[in-house]
Amino acid sequence: MIVVTLTKVPRSLRGDLTKWYQEIQTGVYVGNVSARIRDMLWDRIMKNIGHGEATMVYNSNNELGYTFRTTRKDRDVVDFDGIPLMMHLNEATGPVKHGFSNAAKFHQAKVMTRKLANKKPVAAPPTLIAIDLETTGLDPIEDEIMAIGAVKRVQGRPIERFYQLIQIDKPIPKNVMSLTGLTSELLNEKGVSLAAGLQGLKTFIGDTPLIGYNLHFDETFLTAGFKRNGLPDLGNRMVDLMPVVKKANKFLDKGDCKI
Numbered sequence: 001m002i003v004v005t006l007t008k009v010p011r012s013l014r015g016d017l018t019k020w021y022q023e024i025q026t027g028v029y030v031g032n033v034s035a036r037i038r039d040m041l042w043d044r045i046m047k048n049i050g051h052g053e054a055t056m057v058y059n060s061n062n063e064l065g066y067t068f069r070t071t072r073k074d075r076d077v078v079d080f081d082g083i084p085l086m087m088h089l090n091e092a093t094g095p096v097k098h099g100f101s102n103a104a105k106f107h108q109a110k111v112m113t114r115k116l117a118n119k120k121p122v123a124a125p126p127t128l129i130a131i132d133l134e135t136t137g138l139d140p141i142e143d144e145i146m147a148i149g150a151v152k153r154v155q156g157r158p159i160e161r162f163y164q165l166i167q168i169d170k171p172i173p174k175n176v177m178s179l180t181g182l183t184s185e186l187l188n189e190k191g192v193s194l195a196a197g198l199q200g201l202k203t204f205i206g207d208t209p210l211i212g213y214n215l216h217f218d219e220t221f222l223t224a225g226f227k228r229n230g231l232p233d234l235g236n237r238m239v240d241l242m243p244v245v246k247k248a249n250k251f252l253d254k255g256d257c258k259i
Contacts, residue, residue: 002038002058004029004045009052012243013045016216037141040223042069060084128153129208131201133218134180136172140224144168146182148197150204162204165191195229198222207236215240 006014006027014027020041021031033041038058045054053071060067067084070077078085131150137143145166152160165187172184192200201222212218215238226233 002031002033002056004031004041004057005055006045006049007053008050009045009054010048010050013048013050013052016044016048017041034141040220046071127155127208128211129205130211131205131215131218132212133221134182135221136168136170136176138217140220143221144170145194145197145221145225146172146176146180146187148201150201152204152208160204162201164197164200166194166197167191194225195231198225198229198231202234205234205236209237209239210234211239211241213240213245214242 002021004017004021006017006029009027014023017023017029020033020037021029023029038056042056045056049071053073055068055070055072057066057068059065063083068077129150129152131148133145133149134147135143135145146168147166148162148164150162152162154160165182167187168184168191172182172187177183191197219234219238223233
């Protein structure tokens with residue numbers, strides 16, 4: 001059993017955690033995942049926590065049967081003869097994070113809105129790469145990547161494409177075969193190892209920013225794949241289009257989507 005508490009964190013992080021944990025109360029998440037997923041999620045919390053705070057409690061082989069981690073500046077986790085304790089600090093550690101009142105933030109937002117309205121539209125970046133994966137399921141640890149696709153648009157040049165089938169050991173579920181049209185025979189005949197496919201993707205994308213719809217899904221599978229094969233993870237900037245489409249183009253037709 002794992003319990004995570006979050007305070008004053010971005011909404012995107014809270015929504016992200018609901019994919020693995022159940023939010024039983026605002027900011028309180030309960031779940032039961034493997035140690036590997038738990039550590040990956042804690043790393044993700046650290047990356048996206050902003051100015052907020054997080055505490056995680058999980059099972060451990062000690063006298064208490066549990067241990068914990070925290071980012072609180074007024075607390076420190078100490079080990080007392082194998083027993084984890086939360087020590088209160090007289091002075092908070094870490095740098096002081098200054099902020100503004102809600103009224104000041106609202107005023108700044110109005111000023112920025114006026115400035116942006118007077119600016120000329122910014123030209124699109126010269127190079128864009130959209131990526132998409134086909135997988136055997138939704139779990140980046142238990143399921144596998146079957147195909148990696150990417151499309152590169154360089155302004156003023158023809159569109160370049162990368163597509164690679166990946167050999168897998170597990171059988172493909174029938175509903176996934178029906179959805180993707182991929183079969184085990186096709187992957188074994190034309191596919192390559194996951195390590196070779198990931199290396200090919202790296203060569204194709206270089207350090208160009210990546211875009212995609214629900215890109216977090218693809219990112220978790222790629223991260224797990226690189227880690228499984230002992231390869232360095234991608235360092236590219238990731239831009240998820242799902243929030244933009246949901247807010248600005250909720251009913252956008254597929255035929256209107258162009259790279």
